[in-house]
Amino acid sequence: MMRILDPQDCAINTATLGFQAPIGDVIEAIARFGFAGIAPWRREMEGQNLKAVAKHIRDSGLRVTGYCRSTYIPANGRAEFEGNIADNKRALNEATELGAESFVMVVGTLRDLTSARTQVRDGVAMLLEHAKSLNVKLALEPLHPVYAADRSCITLAEEALDICDAVEGEVSEPQLGIFVDAYHLWWSVNLSRDILRAGKAKRIFGFHVSDWLNPTTDILNDRGMMGDGVIDLKSIRSMVEAAGYQGLIETEIFSINNWWKKPMDETLKVIAERIKTSV
Amino acid sequence: MMRILDPQDCAINTATLGFQAPIGDVIEAIARFGFAGIAPWRREMEGQNLKAVAKHIRDSGLRVTGYCRSTYIPANGRAEFEGNIADNKRALNEATELGAESFVMVVGTLRDLTSARTQVRDGVAMLLEHAKSLNVKLALEPLHPVYAADRSCITLAEEALDICDAVEGEVSEPQLGIFVDAYHLWWSVNLSRDILRAGKAKRIFGFHVSDWLNPTTDILNDRGMMGDGVIDLKSIRSMVEAAGYQGLIETEIFSINNWWKKPMDETLKVIAERIKTSV
Numbered sequence: 001m002m003r004i005l006d007p008q009d010c011a012i013n014t015a016t017l018g019f020q021a022p023i024g025d026v027i028e029a030i031a032r033f034g035f036a037g038i039a040p041w042r043r044e045m046e047g048q049n050l051k052a053v054a055k056h057i058r059d060s061g062l063r064v065t066g067y068c069r070s071t072y073i074p075a076n077g078r079a080e081f082e083g084n085i086a087d088n089k090r091a092l093n094e095a096t097e098l099g100a101e102s103f104v105m106v107v108g109t110l111r112d113l114t115s116a117r118t119q120v121r122d123g124v125a126m127l128l129e130h131a132k133s134l135n136v137k138l139a140l141e142p143l144h145p146v147y148a149a150d151r152s153c154i155t156l157a158e159e160a161l162d163i164c165d166a167v168e169g170e171v172s173e174p175q176l177g178i179f180v181d182a183y184h185l186w187w188s189v190n191l192s193r194d195i196l197r198a199g200k201a202k203r204i205f206g207f208h209v210s211d212w213l214n215p216t217t218d219i220l221n222d223r224g225m226m227g228d229g230v231i232d233l234k235s236i237r238s239m240v241e242a243a244g245y246q247g248l249i250e251t252e253i254f255s256i257n258n259w260w261k262k263p264m265d266e267t268l269k270v271i272a273e274r275i276k277t278s279v
Numbered sequence: 280m281m282r283i284l285d286p287q288d289c290a291i292n293t294a295t296l297g298f299q300a301p302i303g304d305v306i307e308a309i310a311r312f313g314f315a316g317i318a319p320w321r322r323e324m325e326g327q328n329l330k331a332v333a334k335h336i337r338d339s340g341l342r343v344t345g346y347c348r349s350t351y352i353p354a355n356g357r358a359e360f361e362g363n364i365a366d367n368k369r370a371l372n373e374a375t376e377l378g379a380e381s382f383v384m385v386v387g388t389l390r391d392l393t394s395a396r397t398q399v400r401d402g403v404a405m406l407l408e409h410a411k412s413l414n415v416k417l418a419l420e421p422l423h424p425v426y427a428a429d430r431s432c433i434t435l436a437e438e439a440l441d442i443c444d445a446v447e448g449e450v451s452e453p454q455l456g457i458f459v460d461a462y463h464l465w466w467s468v469n470l471s472r473d474i475l476r477a478g479k480a481k482r483i484f485g486f487h488v489s490d491w492l493n494p495t496t497d498i499l500n501d502r503g504m505m506g507d508g509v510i511d512l513k514s515i516r517s518m519v520e521a522a523g524y525q526g527l528i529e530t531e532i533f534s535i536n537n538w539w540k541k542p543m544d545e546t547l548k549v550i551a552e553r554i555k556t557s558v
Contacts, residue, residue, distance in 0.1 A: 112511070113466070113511075144425070145424045145425070145466040146495075149491055149493040149509045154468075155467070186427075187424040187428075189392075189435060215429070219495060230390045230428045
């Protein structure tokens with residue numbers, strides 16, 4: 001029998017709320033429903049004083065679980081690659097100012113997957129040095145293979161963990177790890193094995209939940225509320241907890257035709273219910 | 280430098296032509312363009328005399344690479360499961376009458392993936408006995424993980440090969456193997472490793488080509504003509520050939536809004552060109 005979750009066990013990724021309101025209103029809504037953390041996006045920081053935003057989040061009693069997200073790393077030429085790294089370094093500086101526990105990395109891809117994977121490994125190594133100097137964690141997020149053409153050459157958790165091992169090696173307090181996103185990883189026969197490996201290496205930096213709707217009508221933006229789809233989220237949560245993860249459980253739902261159209265408070269109310277019944 | 284393909288190296292899966300015409304017309308069109316094989320679907324055999332169809336195919340100089348496809352195996356109760364097995368046995372009889380080299384299996388799925396996988400393994404073992412008595416091969420087709428909710432709990436080539444090993448064991452002339460479909464497998468970092476393993480075990484029973492369009496607008500029926508998408512088909516063909524595969528290369532394109540709307544002869548003409556330039 002698993003413990004029933006409470007909003008205090010959970011964080012909200014602001015993408016879930018459809019970027020309808022200024023970040024200040026979003027922070028207050030999330031805190032009002034009793035959640036313990038927030039994961040904001042770079043687009044919400046444009047024109048903002050980051051130290052003021054960080055203070056607002058802290059004063060609202062929230063942790064910053066992650067800062068979303070990286071600029072894609074692989075490029076078709078060296079200059080563009082260097083530009084991508086520089087851009088990610090600036091974002092890492094912002095993550096530090098916000099007090100984010102992790103910088104969330106969606107790594108990008110190319111038609112030439114071999115080149116993309118090499119560039120990602122090189123780029124992650126360069127960024128890890130910068131992240132260490134700032135004391136912020138780098139979290140690679142393997143995406144569902146449906147995004148291999150346009151968003152991420154890294155699709156399997158084992159692939160992300162292999163990069164962690166190759167770039168950082170075995171260390172007692174890793175600064176390079178992964179986000180386990182149920183939507184991206186639920187289908188794999190190796191899921192339990194990979195989560196256990198990640199946990200043993202202390203490399204689970206976050207845990208995203210949402211649901212896979214059947215049918216799914218839009219590859220990017222038709223993700224479901226927990227309980228509305230086919231993913232056995234309780235089972236995946238038990239794997240993540242058995243692997244030693246003790247961080248917040250973060251809801252991230254991209255839903256252009258449903259949840260993004262609802263008032264923030266309605267979405268937050270449903271999440272507060274569903275984490276109890278369906279996660 | 281790879282050898283340039285000729286229609287005589289290739290087969291056409293009839294789904295590519297959108298089921299617009301009776302099977303007799305489809306057979307003649309495929310033969311007229313010089314292709315060496317055909318893979319028909321069960322829906323095309325309704326109301327047909329299978330021995331006559333088989334003779335028509337043979338007399339046209341075509342091989343039957345595969346017969347498509349299995350009834351999904353996993354069920355929510357024993358009676359339904361037994362019914363699915365019985366239905367697949369009837370289809371195996373048809374495959375034999377047609378002289379098909381393989382019976383192509385899309386295995387199905389359930390919300391409870393663990394139960395689905397157990398049922399698939401049990402069902403494949405039951406069907407393998409029947410297939411052996413008929414001397415037709417069983418080909419498991421791992422599908423892209425985007426279909427894990429509705430079509431196949433088997434998504435990785437390694438998973439399909441593990442089932443082959445568990446059910447049939449190591450044998451010199453396997454009757455249980457896999458179809459390598461570029462559309463379903465192209466994204467995996469383990470692709471080359473898995474294809475080599477399949478080839479060493481003589482378990483590559485077929486090779487499907489099409490292309491992944493970017494963007495993809497329909498998860499099931501927006502597959503691309505070879506050369507129109509992002510898959511490095513030449514690279515995957517070289518892996519399959521290096522693994523010892525010597526069978527025909529089969530085009531299978533589900534394309535409800537494009538190729539299925541075109542006259543058969545136009546689609547076949549373009550395939551005859553693209554196998555030279557893009558595979």
